[in-house]
Amino acid sequence: MQNKLQPHEPRDILTFNNYSAGYKDDEGNVINLLDSLTFSVKEGQALGIVGESGCGKSLTGLSAIRLLSKQIVGQGGTILLEHEDLLQKTEEEMQDIRGSRIAMIFQEPMTSLNPVLTVGFQIEEVLTRHRPDLSKESREAMMLGLLKEVGIPTPEKRAKNYPHQFSGGMRQRVMIAMAIACHPSVLIADEPTTALDVTIQAQILEIMKRLKGNGSLILISHNLGIIAELCEEVLVMYAGRIVEHSDVKTILKEPLHPYTRGLIASIPTLRGPKKKTLYSISGSVPAARNFPTGCRFHPRCDKCMDICKIEVPPTVTIRKGHTVSCHLYTGAAI
Amino acid sequence: MSNLKAPFLEVQGLTKHFNISHGLFEKPIWLHAVDDVSFAVQKGETLGIVGESGSGKSTLARLLLNLIRPNAGSIKFKGNDLLPMTKAKERMFRREMQMVFQDPYASLNPRIKIGEAIAEPIKANRVFEDKKVIAARVAELLEMVGLSSDVAQSYPHEFSGGQRQRIGIARALGVSPEFLVCDEVVSALDVSIQAQILNLFSELKSRLNLTYIFISHDFSVIRHVSDHILVMYLGEIIEIAQVDALFLKPLHPYTRALISAIPEPDVQNRSGKIILEGDIPSAADPPPGCRFSTRCYMANDRCRLEHPELLQYEQQHFVRCPYAEV
Numbered sequence: 001m002q003n004k005l006q007p008h009e010p011r012d013i014l015t016f017n018n019y020s021a022g023y024k025d026d027e028g029n030v031i032n033l034l035d036s037l038t039f040s041v042k043e044g045q046a047l048g049i050v051g052e053s054g055c056g057k058s059l060t061g062l063s064a065i066r067l068l069s070k071q072i073v074g075q076g077g078t079i080l081l082e083h084e085d086l087l088q089k090t091e092e093e094m095q096d097i098r099g100s101r102i103a104m105i106f107q108e109p110m111t112s113l114n115p116v117l118t119v120g121f122q123i124e125e126v127l128t129r130h131r132p133d134l135s136k137e138s139r140e141a142m143m144l145g146l147l148k149e150v151g152i153p154t155p156e157k158r159a160k161n162y163p164h165q166f167s168g169g170m171r172q173r174v175m176i177a178m179a180i181a182c183h184p185s186v187l188i189a190d191e192p193t194t195a196l197d198v199t200i201q202a203q204i205l206e207i208m209k210r211l212k213g214n215g216s217l218i219l220i221s222h223n224l225g226i227i228a229e230l231c232e233e234v235l236v237m238y239a240g241r242i243v244e245h246s247d248v249k250t251i252l253k254e255p256l257h258p259y260t261r262g263l264i265a266s267i268p269t270l271r272g273p274k275k276k277t278l279y280s281i282s283g284s285v286p287a288a289r290n291f292p293t294g295c296r297f298h299p300r301c302d303k304c305m306d307i308c309k310i311e312v313p314p315t316v317t318i319r320k321g322h323t324v325s326c327h328l329y330t331g332a333a334i
Numbered sequence: 335m336s337n338l339k340a341p342f343l344e345v346q347g348l349t350k351h352f353n354i355s356h357g358l359f360e361k362p363i364w365l366h367a368v369d370d371v372s373f374a375v376q377k378g379e380t381l382g383i384v385g386e387s388g389s390g391k392s393t394l395a396r397l398l399l400n401l402i403r404p405n406a407g408s409i410k411f412k413g414n415d416l417l418p419m420t421k422a423k424e425r426m427f428r429r430e431m432q433m434v435f436q437d438p439y440a441s442l443n444p445r446i447k448i449g450e451a452i453a454e455p456i457k458a459n460r461v462f463e464d465k466k467v468i469a470a471r472v473a474e475l476l477e478m479v480g481l482s483s484d485v486a487q488s489y490p491h492e493f494s495g496g497q498r499q500r501i502g503i504a505r506a507l508g509v510s511p512e513f514l515v516c517d518e519v520v521s522a523l524d525v526s527i528q529a530q531i532l533n534l535f536s537e538l539k540s541r542l543n544l545t546y547i548f549i550s551h552d553f554s555v556i557r558h559v560s561d562h563i564l565v566m567y568l569g570e571i572i573e574i575a576q577v578d579a580l581f582l583k584p585l586h587p588y589t590r591a592l593i594s595a596i597p598e599p600d601v602q603n604r605s606g607k608i609i610l611e612g613d614i615p616s617a618a619d620p621p622p623g624c625r626f627s628t629r630c631y632m633a634n635d636r637c638r639l640e641h642p643e644l645l646q647y648e649q650q651h652f653v654r655c656p657y658a659e660v
Contacts, residue, residue: 202595278558284527
């Protein structure tokens with residue numbers, strides 16, 4: 001945070017400060033899902049969030065845009081969008097912010113598009129909601145420009161089509177066009193290419209790379225390869241906690257947390273000698289009601305010590321911009 | 335030397351076209367799901383089949399297991415012709431060849447305990463008939479796939495994705511097959527679980543002397559498990575090669591694009607990405623000439639008119655492109 005005053009350091013656009021959230025069960029008990037998340041996304045940069053299913057990646061994204069289901073309740077902390085706490089906003093205020101200052105795209109575009117409205121109408125709708133000052137003609141021109149920007153051929157024709165007339169890759173382009181319509185300062189992309197074939201995924205990543213400079217990006221993915229391609233920084237999440245945070249290059253070369261190491265080592269490689277057996281992390285991510293005490297990764301960790309079972313590891317800074325939450329490194333802090 | 339012995343599985347000119355016209359009296363519209371596919375698998379080997387959705391991978395798997403009937407072609411298993419299939423032949427053959435599916439949850443009845451689900455194929459194929467023997471076999475299978483034998487009394491919903499895939503494998507192994515067709519078996523799993531299941535497959539392969547056909551859209555998974563790789567596009571084989579040869583020297587422009595499109599964590603390896611334009615065309619109306627010509631960055635007029643043959647480039651390397659780099 002103290003870096004903000006230095007002239008060359010980009011400023012923080014979206015900041016999570018000790019944010020926690022939990023699930024309220026039928027008896028009224030709150031089961032913790034996200035625990036003390038602290039991180040920020042800098043202006044014009046991309047932050048990747050990686051982890052297995054059930055680690056809280058999507059929940060983190062949904063928290064920032066305040067689209068959590070009613071059963072999920074905040075347990076303290078703040079989420080600042082350019083110094084304004086999003087958690088203090090009313091629903092009406094959030095409706096003004098969503099789509100204009102912060103936008104989100106999801107894994108399956110078909111479920112986020114309305115099947116009975118044309119694609120052009122749905123993109124224009126965003127502009128109608130947030131830019132009522134514009135004339136109908138200029139909105140339409142902007143909509144066509146957006147379709148062109150995301151690489152949809154013959155936009156005039158395609159704008160009149162319905163979502164089912166588009167392929168998966170084309171639908172995801174439409175979603176991107178909708179999300180960037182009002183130039184939001186933060187775009188959250190939750191597994192945007194997971195449902196797509198690899199050649200189509202490459203096309204979408206190319207578009208996202210091209211658009212990246214316009215705002216900040218939070219890219220949620222289980223695929224470290226995708227994150228390495230688009231992001232400057234990466235957060236590794238496990239069971240609702242951030243276990244490691246660093247720039248992408250460092251984390252791939254020198255992962256510190258045993259979970260990060262395991263994640264990287266279990267990916268089959270495309271180059272070099274084939275490994276006979278892959279490294280694998282034993283067990284699987286526990287359900288939230290069964291989150292273990294101490295370090296939540298300890299039952300699956302091959303470096304587990306006694307202290308790991310009891311005490312939550314502190315977050316220590318190993319070098320500038322590289323933090324890790326693991327008892328192995330408590331002595332190594334700078 | 336391998337050419338001298340008869341292949342374990344030999345497929346010749348396998349073709350499946352589906353009629354997708356809507357009306358009974360309407361002109362048929364043929365979807366070319368699998369077109370003239372030929373290959374061979376040796377005992378103990380793994381053949382990887384890779385391609386995007388719509389390339390005909392899963393139809394090919396179903397054809398091999400005789401879950402659907404081909405329009406043309408032959409399948410020879412251990413030297414015996416499987417087609418035309420008779421009831422008696424099918425009974426023999428089911429005990430030797432089994433399939434593992436992508437989503438084991440969809441193939442498990444939620445109301446049947448998994449012990450019973452695993453026992454079902456054993457009973458149906460009359461491998462064992464005595465209840466105690468079957469129960470012992472189920473326990474043995476569960477332990478073989480890394481589960482405890484007392485989970486036989488649990489229901490499918492009590493298991494995680496990775497555990498369910500283990501159950502799917504146990505179920506396929508019940509009849510002691512020699513040959514497994516694995517269709518996208520790790521696609522729905524997280525990487526750490528994927529690694530567990532891939533290791534289980536390789537352990538079972540050496541322990542039970544299995545032969546695999548492994549189908550996946552993920553080139554890194556295919557590279558890890560396969561000895562030979564077959565690349566499919568719109569129902570056709572476009573390249574077959576031994577695994578190292580394919581990665582060292584991918585010949586077909588599509589194979590090259592496919593490999594280059596994979597996002598890699600290793601930053602140093604990222605260079606010369608080939609981004610293909612457009613989507614895979616519909617198999618109901620494949621482009622004339624080379625089927626890849628609509629998306630190919632090297633296509634010329636000849637490609638758009640003439641349908642290329644599968645050419646031999648090296649002893650075990652075939653490619654369907656006359657311009658494959660020498």
